[in-house]
Amino acid sequence: MLKVTRENKNLHVYKMLENAGAILEGHFGLTSGYHSGYYLQCAQLLMHPNLTHMLADESKNMLSGSIDMEDVDLVISPAVGGILFGYMLAYRMGTDMIFSERKNGRMTLRRGFQLKKGQKVIIAEDVITTGGSVKEVMDICKQNHAEVLGIASIVDRSQGVDFHTHYSFLIQLHIENFLPQDCKMCRQGIPMDTPGSRT
Numbered sequence: 001m002l003k004v005t006r007e008n009k010n011l012h013v014y015k016m017l018e019n020a021g022a023i024l025e026g027h028f029g030l031t032s033g034y035h036s037g038y039y040l041q042c043a044q045l046l047m048h049p050n051l052t053h054m055l056a057d058e059s060k061n062m063l064s065g066s067i068d069m070e071d072v073d074l075v076i077s078p079a080v081g082g083i084l085f086g087y088m089l090a091y092r093m094g095t096d097m098i099f100s101e102r103k104n105g106r107m108t109l110r111r112g113f114q115l116k117k118g119q120k121v122i123i124a125e126d127v128i129t130t131g132g133s134v135k136e137v138m139d140i141c142k143q144n145h146a147e148v149l150g151i152a153s154i155v156d157r158s159q160g161v162d163f164h165t166h167y168s169f170l171i172q173l174h175i176e177n178f179l180p181q182d183c184k185m186c187r188q189g190i191p192m193d194t195p196g197s198r199t
């Protein structure tokens with residue numbers, strides 16, 4: 001089992017990920033260049049609306065401890081990973097939802113999506129690793145004079161990213177990565193998968 005931090009809270013979320021086949025074991029080459037014995041494929045959980053719905057409800061409950069849900073105008077997620085979770089979270093909160101996506105490497109709003117001045121938003125993401133995509137969405141909010149009330153993710157892998165605003169996640173996972181030259185699985189000649197396009 002992966003190391004689950006934060007006093008092993010929310011083990012049921014780990015079980016949901018595991019049962020859905022979202023936690024892959026093997027030998028993986030990550031987009032970061034590191035190798036790992038595990039790979040988190042959250043889409044395997046998010047493909048089940050009934051499970052996503054349960055996670056969205058939990059996330060909403062956590063957010064409502066710090067944020068008045070009545071204040072939230074909109075949920076925004078970075079594509080692609082955050083869309084399914086963000087959409088369900090918005091549905092459970094009774095708000096609309098939009099997503100940002102990259103064009104020529106730059107995070108942007110397309111498809112006629114707009115943020116209005118003074119809109120109060122929640123940013124939703126499936127997995128936060130470096131927090132880079134979320135910070136880019138925060139920048140878009142700032143440019144449009146929208147107010148970020150908080151950030152919600154299913155899984156936090158950041159080990160302490162600070163967004164300078166409320167941030168709630170359902171589970172914190174520590175997944176060990178190795179430099180290719182330090183990788184035991186490489187030394188054992190185990191074939192490597194490169195499953196992801198995570199950024």
Ligand SMILES: [Zn+2]
Nearest residue numbers: 035183185186
């Ligand atoms: Zn390796």
